[in-house]
Amino acid sequence: MRKMWKRKILIHDPVALDRIQIEQDLNEGNQVIVQFSHPDFYGSILEEVDELCERYNEDFGVRFYAHYSLSFDCHTLLRIPHVKMLHLNSLTQAHNIEALAKLEYLRNLHIGIFELENSEILGIETLRSVKELTIMAEKRTLNLQxxxxxxQLEHLHVGGKVKNLDAVGNLENLNYLALHSISKLPLHFVNRLRKLKHLRILxxxxxxxxxxxxxxxxxxxxCRVRGFHDLTNIASFRSLTRLVIEDQIQLNEIAFDLGMKMLDELSISNCKGLTRVTGMKQLPSLRKLRMVKTAIDFDSFIHQQLPQSLSSVEFATLKSKADQEIQQALIKLGFQ
Structure with missing residues (x-):
């Protein structure tokens, strides 16, 4: 089942809060995030923000970012003890990170601190109750044990320098996993994630x-995984409805040798070494196809047996004259 992404509405360095508008935005199914770029903008408004944090669920959140030339003081978080969604990202430094231990209501946490010093930050007990977590480690090796x-973790985006990646396999309720800038560490643990529906390797x-x-x-x-050239086990993803491959210059071929009955959307872009995609007839539910900037010959590709379900095709070489001809050919064939 496709994950439904909510629209994010950002309120930037406010001097006042429009409570009526915030409630309307939340009632319409959006996320509302009040964000601060510098301590000069905190003022007395953080207490009012905390009142809203107490009233609403994790669709209402707070973000601290930038703070250029400053280290973010996490003691600031003690002024919003009821926060349920918290973003500490695009920050160079932060101190007093142990203040996170006081946030008993936290359910959604995003940490992107370039010089994060505490490699054991995930050991903070109150973080164990989060349902959604994004954490990137650049300077220290993050302990995932x-x-x-x-x-309770359902959504995880983790990246950078990590150890004990295999511990991710113990997250029984994980539905979404993004692995970001994690090189060559074994992925066997994914086989233990029985509820996993969304996997991104970036x-x-x-x-x-x-x-x-x-x-x-x-x-x-x-997307943009260095050295990636082998997708021969794609049939192992038997329930796949969406497949996106981007910026894989060493990938030469994709073969759908076995039926993938549920694949609805296939997007391949900027794979300059890709010369063949075969077995398209094995994708009986394919509705949407996008192929941009590959080495595939359009005429050879389009004249193979394609699924009858296919209604939308985008095929582009980024060469103006060739793409005009391709577009005309697709229209004649009845594709959107």
């Missing part, structure tokens, strides 16, 4: 994902 106690480096066995993942994205 603490995930053994994160029984940046870093690895040659393949063959450690991943037959699964029920719904949505797979592989």
């Amino acid at each position: 603490h995930f053994n106690a994160y029984t 940046l870093g480096g690895r040659e393949d994902i063959r450690e991943i066995e037959v699964n029920d993942i719904d949505d797979l994205e592989i």
